[in-house]
Amino acid sequence: xxxxxxxxxxYAAKAYKYGFSTAIESDMAPKGLNEDIVRLIxxxxxxxxxxxxxxxxxxxxxxTMEEPTWQKVHYPPIDYQDVHxxxxxxxxxxxxxxxxxxxxxxxxxxxxxxxxxxxEILAGVAVDYVWDSVSVATTFRAKLHELGIIxxxxxxxxxxxxxxxxxxxxxxxxxxxNFFAALNAAVFTDxxxxxxxxxxxCPMELSTYFRINEMNTGQFERTLIIADEGSYVSxxxxxxxxxxxxxxxxxxxxxxIAHDDAEIKYSTVQNWYPGNAxxxxxxxxxxxxxxxxxxKRSKISWTxxxxxxxxxxxxxxxxxxxxxxVGEFYSVAVTNNAQQADTGTKMIHIGKRTRSRIVSKGxxxxxxxxxxxxxxxxxxxxxxxRNHTQCDSMLIGDKCGAHTVPYIEIKxxxxxxxxxxxxxxxxxxxxxxxxxxxxxxxxxxxLIVNGFCREVMNELPMEFAVxxxxxxxxxxxxxxx
Amino acid sequence: MNAPARxxxxxxxxxxxxxxxxxxxxxxxxxxxxxxxxxxxxQLHFDRFLETGLPTPRVxxxxxxxxxxxxNVPMALATxxxxxxxxxxxxxxxxxxxxxLIFVNGHLASELSHVxxxxxxxxxxxxxxxxxxxxxxxxxALGGPAEPHSFADLNAAFLQSGAWIELGDGAVLEHPLQLLxxxxxxxxxxxxxxxIVVRLGKEARLHLIETHIGLAPGHCLTNLVGxxxxxxxxxxxxxxxxxxxxxxxxxxxxxxxxxxRAELKQTLATLGGAxxxxxxxxxxxxxxxxxxxxxxxxxxxxEHVDNVIRIHHEAPDGHSDQFYxxxxxxxxxxxxxxxxxxxxxxQRTNAFQRNDNLxxxxxxxxxxxxxxxxxxxxxxxxxGATCGELDRTALFYLRSRGLDRAQAESILTFAFAAExxxxxxxxxxxxxxxxxxxxxxxxxxxxxxxx
Numbered sequence: 001x002x003x004x005x006x007x008x009x010x011y012a013a014k015a016y017k018y019g020f021s022t023a024i025e026s027d028m029a030p031k032g033l034n035e036d037i038v039r040l041i042x043x044x045x046x047x048x049x050x051x052x053x054x055x056x057x058x059x060x061x062x063x064t065m066e067e068p069t070w071q072k073v074h075y076p077p078i079d080y081q082d083v084h085x086x087x088x089x090x091x092x093x094x095x096x097x098x099x100x101x102x103x104x105x106x107x108x109x110x111x112x113x114x115x116x117x118x119x120e121i122l123a124g125v126a127v128d129y130v131w132d133s134v135s136v137a138t139t140f141r142a143k144l145h146e147l148g149i150i151x152x153x154x155x156x157x158x159x160x161x162x163x164x165x166x167x168x169x170x171x172x173x174x175x176x177x178n179f180f181a182a183l184n185a186a187v188f189t190d191x192x193x194x195x196x197x198x199x200x201x202c203p204m205e206l207s208t209y210f211r212i213n214e215m216n217t218g219q220f221e222r223t224l225i226i227a228d229e230g231s232y233v234s235x236x237x238x239x240x241x242x243x244x245x246x247x248x249x250x251x252x253x254x255x256x257i258a259h260d261d262a263e264i265k266y267s268t269v270q271n272w273y274p275g276n277a278x279x280x281x282x283x284x285x286x287x288x289x290x291x292x293x294x295x296k297r298s299k300i301s302w303t304x305x306x307x308x309x310x311x312x313x314x315x316x317x318x319x320x321x322x323x324x325x326v327g328e329f330y331s332v333a334v335t336n337n338a339q340q341a342d343t344g345t346k347m348i349h350i351g352k353r354t355r356s357r358i359v360s361k362g363x364x365x366x367x368x369x370x371x372x373x374x375x376x377x378x379x380x381x382x383x384x385x386r387n388h389t390q391c392d393s394m395l396i397g398d399k400c401g402a403h404t405v406p407y408i409e410i411k412x413x414x415x416x417x418x419x420x421x422x423x424x425x426x427x428x429x430x431x432x433x434x435x436x437x438x439x440x441x442x443x444x445x446x447l448i449v450n451g452f453c454r455e456v457m458n459e460l461p462m463e464f465a466v467x468x469x470x471x472x473x474x475x476x477x478x479x480x481x
Numbered sequence: 482m483n484a485p486a487r488x489x490x491x492x493x494x495x496x497x498x499x500x501x502x503x504x505x506x507x508x509x510x511x512x513x514x515x516x517x518x519x520x521x522x523x524q525l526h527f528d529r530f531l532e533t534g535l536p537t538p539r540v541x542x543x544x545x546x547x548x549x550x551x552x553n554v555p556m557a558l559a560t561x562x563x564x565x566x567x568x569x570x571x572x573x574x575x576x577x578x579x580x581x582l583i584f585v586n587g588h589l590a591s592e593l594s595h596v597x598x599x600x601x602x603x604x605x606x607x608x609x610x611x612x613x614x615x616x617x618x619x620x621x622a623l624g625g626p627a628e629p630h631s632f633a634d635l636n637a638a639f640l641q642s643g644a645w646i647e648l649g650d651g652a653v654l655e656h657p658l659q660l661l662x663x664x665x666x667x668x669x670x671x672x673x674x675x676x677i678v679v680r681l682g683k684e685a686r687l688h689l690i691e692t693h694i695g696l697a698p699g700h701c702l703t704n705l706v707g708x709x710x711x712x713x714x715x716x717x718x719x720x721x722x723x724x725x726x727x728x729x730x731x732x733x734x735x736x737x738x739x740x741x742r743a744e745l746k747q748t749l750a751t752l753g754g755a756x757x758x759x760x761x762x763x764x765x766x767x768x769x770x771x772x773x774x775x776x777x778x779x780x781x782x783x784e785h786v787d788n789v790i791r792i793h794h795e796a797p798d799g800h801s802d803q804f805y806x807x808x809x810x811x812x813x814x815x816x817x818x819x820x821x822x823x824x825x826x827x828q829r830t831n832a833f834q835r836n837d838n839l840x841x842x843x844x845x846x847x848x849x850x851x852x853x854x855x856x857x858x859x860x861x862x863x864x865g866a867t868c869g870e871l872d873r874t875a876l877f878y879l880r881s882r883g884l885d886r887a888q889a890e891s892i893l894t895f896a897f898a899a900e901x902x903x904x905x906x907x908x909x910x911x912x913x914x915x916x917x918x919x920x921x922x923x924x925x926x927x928x929x930x931x932x
Contacts, residue, residue: 070541380843395858398825404853408866413840416869423855423862 029086035059038186041086045155045189048162058175058185065179071342072371072403073311075247075284083249085187085220144202149233150195151206154222157193164195168226172255172292172319180251181288184220188253191221196231196262205461207236223254227262229295234265234461247275247310252287260295260322265303267460269468272308277366279338282310289316290346293325293354301328302345303459305468310339315373317346320354320385327356330456334472335368335400344374344391344405349382349415358389361453365396371403378415385415393423394452493534493631499555501531503672504638507558511641512609516616525626526637533629542760545816545848546787551730551756552702558639559586559671559701564663566593572694574720574909575657579690580605582644583661586701587673589642590663602652602685608643608676623678632732636674636706643676648685650712657688657720657907664729666699677707681715681743688718690907695726695753707735711743713767719747720910724917725754727782734760741767741796748904751778751786752917758787765792765799765827776805777901779921780813790819794827794857803834808898809845810923820852821862828857834864839871839897841923871897891924898922 029040038059042052067078144151150161157165175185192208208223227233250272256264266289275282285308291300302316312335318327329345347356356376364370372391393402404421426448434444450457453472460468504527513519535553536543564585573581582605583593589607596605611619623637644660660677681687693703711717725731731754739745751757757780763772778786792801807815821832838847851864871893879889898918905911919925 393853393855395855395860398828398858400858401854401856403855404851404864406851406866408849408851408868409846410838410840410848410868411846413843413845414870415840417867418869419849419851419864419866421851421853421864423853423860425858425860 029084031084032081033059033083033085033187037085041187041189044086046159048158050166051158054170054175055186058182059187061176062179062182062186065176065182067179071313071373072369072405073313073340073342075311078247078249078284080183086189147200147203148197149200149202150193152193154191154193154224155189157224161193161195164226165193165224168224168255168257170255172257172290173253173288178288180286181253184222184251184253184288188220188222191223191252192225193223194225194233194235196227196233198228199230201231202233205234205236207238209238219248219250219252221252223252225255225264225266226257227259227264227298229259230261232263235267236461237266237268238271247281248283250283250285250287250309254287254289254316256291256300258291258293258295258298258300258325261297262295263299263301264291265301265461266291266316268302268304268306270304270306270308270312274308274337274339275310277337279310282339283308285309285312285314287314289314290319291317291327292319293322293327293351295325296322296351297324298322299326299328301330301459303330303456304332304343305456305460305472306331306333306341306343307472309341312339312341312343315344315346317348318356319348319350320356321350322354323351324353325351326354328459329356329358329360330459331360332363332453332456332468332472333361333370334363335365335370337366337368339366339368340370341368342371342373344372346375347377347387349376349378349385349387351382353384354382355386356388358387358391359455360391361456362391362393362402363396363449363452364393364400364402367399369401369403371405372421373405375407375409376417376419377407377409378412378417380411382412383414385412387417389417389419391421392452393421394449395423395425492539493536494549494553495534496531497553497555500635503557507639511639513612513616513619516620518620519612519616522620522623522625523638523640526634529626529629530631530634530638533631533634535631542789542818544850545814545818546756546758546785548732548756548758552732554670556670556672556700556702558641559588559667559673561585561588561590562665562667564590564593564665564696568696569593569661569663569694572661572692572913573659574692574907574913575659575688575690576907576909578656579659580654580656581659581661582607583663584642584675585663586665586667586671587641587675587703596658600652600654602649602682603654604645604647605658606645608645608678609641611645612640630734632704633706633734636676636704639672639674640676641674643678645678646687646689647680648682648687648715650682651684652682653686654688657690659690659692662691662693662703662705664693664695664701664703664725666695666697666701666726666728668699670700670702672702672704674704676705679707679709679717681711681717683712684714685712686716688906689720690910691719691721692910692913693723693725693731695724695729698727698729700728702730702732705731705733707733709735709737711737711739711745713740714742715740716744717746718906719745720905720907721747721749722910722914723749723751723754723757724913725757728755730754730756732758734762736762736764738764738766739770739772742769743767744771746773746906748775748901748906750776750902750905750914750917751780752914752921754784754786756785758789760789761791763790763792763801765794765801766796768796768798770796770799772799772801774801774803774805775901775904776803777807777898778805778815779808779810779898779918780815781810781921782813783811784813785815786813787816788818792819792821792832794821794823794830794832797826797828797830799827800831801833803836804901804904805836806898806901807836807838807847808841808894809838809847810841810921812842812844814846814848816848816850817866818850818852819864820854821864823855823857823860823862825856828859830857830860830862832860832862836864836866837897838866838868839894840868841894887924888927891922891928895919895922895925895928
């Protein structure tokens with residue numbers, strides 16, 4: 001009988017399922033980053049003047065900033081001049097309908113298991129596809145339009161709804177927020193934009209699919225979601241990349257804004273290429289995600305399943321400004337082989353009776369290192385605020401690491417915060433019990449791991465839950481069946 | 482503890498020149514002044530202190546305590562005021578047969594101390610005397626520089642007194658040994674740098690009581706360093722009580738190394754002092770070690786308490802348990818950072834940590850950072866941290882039994898903190914701590930019959 005450790009090692013030989021690249025002509029900016037490149041991106045994107053200025057401002061700020069080193073991940077220094085900051089699939093004009101999309105791109109998405117047509121008809125999910133840096137297609141637009149929901153690429157939004165973009169862009173994650181957010185603000189090329197008007201409940205899941213295709217490119221997308229009073233939207237995000245020997249940088253920014261009584265549910269299934277067993281290649285996923293519960297009784301919920309990337313470094317956060325607002329963070333992170341993840345959340349309680357809940361499940365295998373890093377802060381005015389945090393780690397094999405670094409800062413007498421964390425391995429008793437009931441070891445491990453993550457998986461929308469469960473299986477294949 | 486590399490240099494502030502002046506002034510009076518070995522040893526550490534500087538809150542370990550503001554002020558070495566037996570007697574603990582070393586502002590008060598008639602294999606010495614009489618041996622025994630640490634380096638540079646406690650294999654000290662540190666405030670800002678060295682041989686047993694008492698208010702910084710080595714199956718019970726007076730600050734670094742099957746039980750109560758920081762660096766180097774750290778802090782007024790604990794599980798089958806509770810009132814601020822590090826070889830480790838906090842006032846603050854860093858898979862580690870108000874149902878219960886709200890609140894607050902106090906092994910320490918606790922509990926006067 002193979003031990004869990006051996007079976008994890010077996011997995012190292014297994015290939016990344018999404019590791020193909022597609023030969024299509026691409027329009028690329030030269031390597032490197034300077035004001036000219038920022039201007040070039042502005043020109044390519046046909047930016048209005050304020051946005052071009054905003055980018056340059058961010059770039060100048062970025063030049064003065066130091067790359068952060070406090071996170072518990074190790075990687076060789078990134079040469080920011082060795083990256084193409086703009087790569088777009090060469091399409092003369094934006095396709096009028098889905099049929100006009102380059103057949104090569106279409107077939108790639110087919111390989112990924114998201115045929116655009118099929119999704120549109122069967123799944124009923126409106127998807128915005130981002131290829132390298134540029135949004136390729138947005139499905140279901142007309143139907144959403146009837147409800148007044150705006151769902152388009154952010155570059156379209158800049159032109160079609162400048163008042164909204166200008167009002168909200170950078171209002172949650174300012175251009176100079178941190179090193180990678182500043183970089184993103186300077187060179188972001190596309191992303192999704194969602195605006196849900198007052199009182200509208202978005203009838204379908206909105207979704208973006210990110211893919212990095214070109215070599216030596218970075219992907220810097222920016223997502224902006226605004227839920228006006230009393231509205232609801234659920235947004236899904238998925239990502240893959242081809243298999244490459246060198247590391248690629250993904251520095252995205254996501255901003256969410258929820259007004260009175262609005263609710264935003266943001267789910268991510270992140271499966272960027274994690275590099276090979278020796279840790280060669282893979283994506284550096286340095287993402288800034290933050291939501292602001294501006295309105296009373298608003299709610300923002302982050303759910304993430306992180307299985308890919310060589311390095312994951314992100315902290316989806318909630319700023320709970322409105323009284324009675326709610327922030328949630330559900331996370332499953334799986335690291336295997338040489339993957340590293342430093343992820344967690346920040347819950348900043350400002351308003352009265354604000355509530356937050358954090359559930360983080362980490363599974364570490366192979367030589368991987370994983371850190372939960374979180375902050376719960378109750379400001380002076382956060383009367384009666386509540387937080388409950390639970391982070392559990394599971395270790396598979398004796399060469400991996402799991403770390404927990406929570407910060408709890410309470411400045412209000414009536415606020416309550418609870419934090420609990422455990423670290424353990426799959427117990428031999430549990431395994432033995434399953435085996436004695438005739439369950440094969442691999443299935444038993446899968447059963448136990450799935451149980452371990454269930455609390456988070458239950459938060460995922462249907463469409464994603466299935467994919468996420470499969471991904472979890474693939475990521476730990478061998479030990480998890 | 483990371484060496485402040487060039488890139489992080491800005492996180493430290495350069496010490497003000499007053500330190501160098503004080504060092505020059507003190508050199509000729511500190512014990513071991515004639516011996517080059519001690520001189521070099523001091524200089525080495527002082528140079529490194531100047532090189533490192535004082536940490537600002539940008540250093541992760543000092544995130545919640547701005548020590549540079551409190552310590553980077555001109556201070557001279559404290560002089561020794563007169564203290565009579567009558568002033569200190571009420572702080573005597575450990576029973577009538579306890580032995581005692583008493584320090585006043587960092588100076589050994591030998592006329593008040595009593596360490597005679599020690600059993601075979603037990604050695605209790607004044608560190609100041611050792612530095613003076615056996616400088617070469619002391620310099621060697623105290624050891625060269627480990628990694629830089631601003632305050633440990635400063636302590637070595639100014640080291641004036643302390644206790645050298647050594648128990649040979651199998652030696653047992655039946656009655657407790659009390660180290661009583663008295664701080665008597667003076668008009669000018671002063672500092673004291675005592676050190677405790679404890680070495681327990683195989684199967685040795687010691688009950689150490691460490692009390693820090695502030696007798697009069699005044700700006701005085703006590704910078705204590707403790708080195709504890711526990712041999713195989715050695716057992717140390719360590720009761721620590723800190724009752725600082727207004728204006729007195731305390732910075733302490735304890736380094737403990739526990740060999741196979743050693744046992745440590747430490748209980749710490751911080752019930753006074755303008756700024757108190759206790760840093761603990763506990764290494765479980767042998768297997769099957771049992772370590773228990775209990776702590777309670779109850780700052781009032783504008784006091785600030787910071788507990789930093791790092792427990793390194795370096796060998797298999799170790800067991801560590803941290804149990805810290807805090808009650809913050811008025812404008813007090815407390816910080817707790819407990820870290821459990823389980824090394825790759827430390828399989829079958831059990832490590833637990835609890836940190837519960839209660840805020841009594843709208844202006845009080847607590848920052849808690851319970852941390853796990855785990856590299857072994859067959860372990861059971863957990864931590865929990867809570868913060869909140871008193872349990873409403875418990876309050877309701879007491880009120881339904883006829884207590885008024887204020888009484889019920891006092892009882893629950895006292896009980897919350899007293900849970901740790903009860904873990905003191907010495908009854909006299911427990912009593913002293915309880916009295917201070919009652920004095921600090923709102924409406925505590927009504928609780929005195931609980932004592």
